[in-house]
Amino acid sequence: MDMAFCGEMQQTQRLVMTAEMRQALAVLQSSSSELADMLEHMAQDNPCLEWEWPWAVASGEFPRQGATAPWSFDAVYQYPAQRTLADELCAQLRVMPLPSRTLRVAQQLACSLDERGYCTDSLDVVAVRLGVPVREVEEALSALQDCEPSGVGARNLEECLILQLDKIEPPYRTLARKVIDHLNDLGQGKLRLVARNCHVSLDxxxxxxxxxxxxxxxxGAAWCKEPLSLVPPDVVVEQAGDAFMVRVHESAEPRLWVSPSYRALWISGGTEVRAFLAARLRAIERMAKAIETRRMTMLRVAEVIVARQLNFLRHGPGHMRPLTLREVAQELEMHESTVSRAIRNKSMKTPFGVWAMDAFFPAQLAASDFSAEAVQHLMRSLIALEDARNPLSDAEIVLRLAKQGVALSRRTVAKYREQMGIPSSQKRRR
Structure with a gap:
């Protein structure tokens, strides 16, 4: 038996994922906030890097590096704090002729209201916490309930509606007070039972x-708005005559540069200093290249989306056509995964608002040219125009959609209705 060792050469081909390629893919699939985090981590390890992202200063965390950038400003002065419901109520309470201690209790109650504008704290507990009699807490709550918006300070839905009865026309106020006692039956659509219990007609x-x-x-809902978002859309679509122009939002891309102090050190430093800086400067160059690749890929994908969804851009959501990642990938001659990464957590501003880019890839319904998004829009339109006293059932919606060329089963209509958060016809009846 021959046990000798021998060597031979063999030529093969295989794909090797380099560190630069992994970085480019990570940057491509990153949202704006994720890319900002990547740059922050990079800046902590690379003192040569400075960067800016104008929209992000409002978060109170940016700029990370390059504090001398020309765009820097104090976001506190640019965006004043939003006035809260408690601020508005306290201002109204201060002009009421209230004893100082009652005013203090009422202001405490105003600051403890929930997002609906309801007083959820027990008056006994409030009295113990503030060290005042329960009677004074009741007086303070009564003063609070006299404030605007009407209904604020209520302890439950029934009391909230009762506080607003002055908005109801006089002929119906007495009956409205009776109906309020049957809110559970109203919520279940048992109108005939409510009419019988109130001894009135259904009309x-x-x-x-x-x-x-x-x-x-x-x-209180009008005062509980989400804080102002300063993150711009990644892509903007603008109409120019009959055509639509696509561009990447100028504030959606960070700008990188080498710190001036380290640039001067590169010029004046010796061999060891340059060797130290060379690797860090190459890292900045690679990141800048990856960000530019991200921008161009995102732009190319957006251009194909706009070309395929012209009916949506001209007529609205009800005309969005089915589209797949494969169609876009074939047109751009790239892999589907690249298209998927390019639209991940990205947004596009259109004439009909800001949309997530993956929303432009609705599935196609079987044996139909309609997308699920278009069908849901048609359903919303039908339900918005229905008679509130005789709302459309799922079966009736199926028939009306069929007249418009959309063939759906009743089960599919019910599924779409639930996805849109629309209650059944029985619960929509008024």
């Missing part, structure tokens, strides 16, 4: 419900 119940639409069950 009178319908009239009272029409009056209830002037009331709000959440008087």
């Amino acid at each position: 009178e119940i319908y009239e009272v419900l029409a009056q209830f639409r002037r009331l709000t069950p959440r008087p």
